[in-house]
Amino acid sequence: MSTLTSHRPRPPAQPVTLRARRLPLIALLGIALGALALSAAVVYGAEIGGAFLVIVVGLLLYLVGVYIASARVEGPRQARNRTWSSLIHSAFVLAALPLLSVVWTLLSKGTERLDGNFFQTSMNNIGPRDAEGGAYHAIVGTLEQVGIATLITVPLGVLCAIYLVEYGRGRFAFWIRFFVDVMTGIPSIVSGLFVLAFWVLIVSPYLTATGRPGYSGFAAALALSVLMLPLVVRSTEEMLRLVPAPLREGSYALGVPKWKTILRVVIPTALPGIVTGVMLAIARAAGETAPVLLVAGGTAAINFNPFENNQSSLALFVYQQAGDASKYSPARAWTAALTLVALVLILTIAAKLLARRNRLSR
Structure with a gap:
């Protein structure tokens, strides 16, 4: 009996699966x-x-x-x-x-007024019942104001960030970081009021023949540069800190001076991040309305001279058209908003491609 039990066939084993349900x-x-x-x-x-x-x-x-x-x-x-x-x-x-x-x-x-007339004409002599009229004057103002603000802000911001990362030590660097952090949260209207009180009401009367306060696109560019500067400084500082220390040490070991190491090693390595921070600052400046309204005044005519007379911008044009009672104004406002977004997008893509090309060429 025990022999028969010991030779009883065992049931087949369950297949082992390696796949979970x-x-x-x-x-x-x-x-x-x-x-x-x-x-x-x-x-x-x-x-x-x-x-x-x-x-x-x-x-x-x-x-x-x-x-x-x-x-x-x-x-x-x-x-x-x-x-x-x-x-x-x-x-x-x-x-x-x-x-x-x-x-x-x-x-x-925004595609309702996306035509040639919108990009080739201004709002000069355009009444409430006129369906025509465009934002050519606002586009010119935006490009000039943001361009001048960028030329002022980027060198100052990058040099300030280089000082904080590479040279800044002690109490002076601490106070610079503190004021940069404070400026980051300043409302745009405060920067406009600052430029209005300092440049427009105090400095500009000495620069004009009439001796009167001068509203201009350059004053708007100064107000926009106040808003852009902390963004450029903070973003550039963070990108420079991300550059590996062995890159600097290897350059110093080869006998390269510190200023040349920063110029040829550190900045090229951090360039994509710096460009991103600059484009974020440009995007913020291009969309500001209050500083332009306070110190540039706005105008319906085309003004190519940013240093004299009133000047408009796309953000101010959108604000004015959105509050206009004409039935044709909302279409102009939406098209101007689309133009502003497309302009910032084009500038961002161009800057990214330029930074990428310079990096690959090295």
Whole structure:
């Protein structure tokens, strides 16, 4: 009996699988659709919100559904991992929705006046019942004001950052960093008031033949440079600190002076980040309205001279057209806003390509 028992055939062993069970993609899509449907039924049924609330509530229901389904199929550990991954992806989508909404609104409403007349004419002698009129004077003003502000700010900001990183020690460097941090949070209207009180009311009367305060595009450029300077200093300082120390030490070991190491090694290495910071400062300056309104005054005519008489800008043009009572003004405002965004985008792409080309050429 024992012999028969010992030779009894054993049941076949279960195959060992190296693949864990995975939740199929169709199940995730089903959970998402079900969460949105349930959220819409709750929100619209109770009349407590609109489409945005439906998305938020649907996201929460989706996370709960994903965790329950993944825990039953894949296990608690994978369920937590999948839930947190879904939360990260959902946060990215929620952050991108406002940007996509802005882009879609600009493209849908800003193309109505996207014609040759808009870019070739100004608002001079344009009445409320005239459908024509463009932003040529505002485009000229924006390019000149931002260009002058960039020429003033970038050398000062980069040199200040180089001093803070490479040479600055002690109390003096501490106070420079402190005031740069304070200037970062200054409202734009304060910079406009500063330039108005100092340059327009005190300095400009001595520079004009009439002795009267002179509103000009150059004064607006000074106000914009006050806003741009802390951004350029902070971004350049951070990029210079990211340059590895062995690059500097290797240059010093070869007998290269410190100033030449900074010029030929440190700055080229940090150049892409510096360009990014400069373009962020330019984008902020191009979109400011209050400083231009205070010290440049704005005008409906074309003024190519930034050092004399009033001058307009695209941001000021959008502000004025948005508050105008004419039925043709909103279309001009949306097209000017689209033009401003496109102008900043073109400048950013051109600066990035130029920095990349200079880096590759070395």
